[in-house]
Amino acid sequence: MSVEVNRFKCGYCGACVGVCPKGALELIETWIEVDDSCTSCGICARICPVGALEVKVK
Amino acid sequence: MKDRYDVIVVGAGPGGSITAKTCAEGGLDVLMIEKRQEIGDPVRCAEGVGTDALLKHIAPDKRWIAAEVKGSRIIAPDGTEILMSSDAAMKDVGYTLERKVFDRVLAQKAAMAGADVMVKTRATGLLRNNGKVAGIKAMYMGEMHDIKADIVIGADGVESKVGRWGGIDTSLKPHDIETCAQFLISNFDPGEYSEFYIGEKYSAGGYVWIFPKGGYTANVGVGILGSKSGKIRAITLLQKFVETTIPDGKIIEMVVGGVPVSGPIERTVTDGLILVGDAARQSDPLTGGGITNAMDAGKIAGEVCIMAKEKGDYSVRTLKEYEDKWRATIGKEISRALKVKNLLIKLSDEQLNQLAHSLDGVDVSTMELPKLLAVLLKKNPKLLWGLGSLF
Ligand SMILES: Cc1cc2nc3c(=O)[nH]c(=O)nc-3n(C[C@H](O)[C@H](O)[C@H](O)COP(=O)(O)OP(=O)(O)OC[C@H]3O[C@@H](n4cnc5c(N)ncnc54)[C@H](O)[C@@H]3O)c2cc1C
Ligand code: SF4
Ligand code: SF4
Numbered sequence: 001m002s003v004e005v006n007r008f009k010c011g012y013c014g015a016c017v018g019v020c021p022k023g024a025l026e027l028i029e030t031w032i033e034v035d036d037s038c039t040s041c042g043i044c045a046r047i048c049p050v051g052a053l054e055v056k057v058k
Numbered sequence: 059m060k061d062r063y064d065v066i067v068v069g070a071g072p073g074g075s076i077t078a079k080t081c082a083e084g085g086l087d088v089l090m091i092e093k094r095q096e097i098g099d100p101v102r103c104a105e106g107v108g109t110d111a112l113l114k115h116i117a118p119d120k121r122w123i124a125a126e127v128k129g130s131r132i133i134a135p136d137g138t139e140i141l142m143s144s145d146a147a148m149k150d151v152g153y154t155l156e157r158k159v160f161d162r163v164l165a166q167k168a169a170m171a172g173a174d175v176m177v178k179t180r181a182t183g184l185l186r187n188n189g190k191v192a193g194i195k196a197m198y199m200g201e202m203h204d205i206k207a208d209i210v211i212g213a214d215g216v217e218s219k220v221g222r223w224g225g226i227d228t229s230l231k232p233h234d235i236e237t238c239a240q241f242l243i244s245n246f247d248p249g250e251y252s253e254f255y256i257g258e259k260y261s262a263g264g265y266v267w268i269f270p271k272g273g274y275t276a277n278v279g280v281g282i283l284g285s286k287s288g289k290i291r292a293i294t295l296l297q298k299f300v301e302t303t304i305p306d307g308k309i310i311e312m313v314v315g316g317v318p319v320s321g322p323i324e325r326t327v328t329d330g331l332i333l334v335g336d337a338a339r340q341s342d343p344l345t346g347g348g349i350t351n352a353m354d355a356g357k358i359a360g361e362v363c364i365m366a367k368e369k370g371d372y373s374v375r376t377l378k379e380y381e382d383k384w385r386a387t388i389g390k391e392i393s394r395a396l397k398v399k400n401l402l403i404k405l406s407d408e409q410l411n412q413l414a415h416s417l418d419g420v421d422v423s424t425m426e427l428p429k430l431l432a433v434l435l436k437k438n439p440k441l442l443w444g445l446g447s448l449f
Contacts, residue, residue, distance in 0.1 A: 011100075011312065014216055014217030015237055015315060015316025016316075018217050018229070019232065021229050027217055043232055046287055046288040047287050047316065048237070050293045050314055
């Protein structure tokens with residue numbers, strides 16, 4: 001997994017899902033799941049309103 | 059559980075519910091699914107709407123009107139205020155909604171009209187038949203189901219996947235989204251006007267809002283353009299604003315979310331598929347308002363579904379009518395708002411102050427936004443060069 005989600009910070013708003021160019025993110029119930037199509041581009045981490053995402057370079 | 063419908067609507071926001079209701083009233087067999095277990099909750103909205111645009115769709119109801127507002131006050135970076143009010147009769151021009159109730163009432167209206175509704179049901183993909191969209195794959199309480207339909211409506215909001223599954227790339231670039239944080243603040247009298255604090259002082263490419271929510275409460279939030287977010291985030295800007303401006307306020311709720319501000323996207327239909335509301339990026343790029351646009355689009359989508367059923371044709375040829383109609387109505391406003399937004403976000407705080415000062419002595423109190431912009435343009439032709447073609 002190349003994006004780490006801080007579940008305790010995340011407000012499950014889905015904004016990151018809308019900007020991911022790869023469609024790698026999904027909001028399921030109250031958590032964000034990342035699949036392996038993620039390229040670590042960092043867009044989601046940048047736009048998260050609370051800073052709950054952190055990109056880990058593969 | 060039925061395994062076939064005329065129309066399946068994915069997402070039970072205002073756009074989805076109006077689509078489902080319109081389809082059901084036209085005699086179609088329709089299912090609306092919502093992945094959350096509670097429709098409308100958690101809220102991702104500041105809940106402000108104009109009464110005129112809203113009351114085309116639904117009669118006012120105390121259950122979901124949290125507050126009535128008399129107009130808007132725009133506050134320039136140096137504190138200069140522009141008051142835009144109602145008509146001379148001082149009737150209320152806007153509401154702050156209670157969306158937890160509003161969204162559920164809309165879904166219930168769809169249900170009463172005959173639509174089936176399933177909550178805690180998440181679409182996970184599309185079914186296809188000869189390349190055409192032919193239904194959805196959905197998970198209900200952990201179990202997978204295939205449900206067939208002639209038309210699938212993607213009303214799945216900012217996080218929309220339905221369009222992408224159907225081959226329409228709806229992913230938003232960072233500069234096409236406002237990333238927002240909001241507190242419901244108590245112990246604070248916000249007055250009777252919706253307030254908008256503009257300028258980089260408050261937020262880059264966005265604004266701070268205070269929407270009265272009834273009693274001693276208000277939705278206080280900030281949106282920042284995605285391309286400016288990163289080092290600074292919506293939540294930090296909001297905390298700073300509240301600490302300095304409403305120090306005695308008590309935070310009793312927190313909301314985060316993103317609003318598409320891309321303006322019209324290239325395509326919102328394909329064979330057997332229609333996108334509605336935030337999924338179609340139909341929110342207003344200038345204000346971030348998307349509730350009534352989603353409802354307008356839902357109405358059009360429902361009517362086109364009824365027509366498609368009569369014709370027995372669910373291909374783009376018939377569904378294109380939806381595309382044409384929304385572009386000719388809300389689409390025009392959205393395109394114009396995008397141009398205004400693109401110009402305003404380039405202005406410095408000093409220039410915004412200048413714009414506000416140019417209204418000194420002008421009575422703008424009964425003007426709506428387009429009229430106000432026209433006046434601003436007349437007084438500041440150089441600063442607003444490029445808007446000329448819009449008015
Ligand atoms: C902070 C903030 C403030 C805002 N303030 C205002 C405002 O003051 N006024 C205004 O008019 N607009 C405002 N907006 C915009 C407004 O909230 C949206 O434009 C509006 O909700 C769009 O309605 P919709 O029906 O298209 O989508 P939504 O209301 O977002 O509904 C989409 C629904 O689809 C569901 N869904 C998503 N994926 C799936 C799936 N795979 N399966 C099943 N269900 C799914 C979601 O759970 C959601 O319930 C604001 C937005 C934000 C984030
Ligand atoms: S944008 Fe941030 S808060 Fe919103 S769902 Fe994604 S990780 Fe959570
Ligand atoms: S880092 Fe880029 S590719 Fe990976 S989940 Fe975030 S937006 Fe998508």
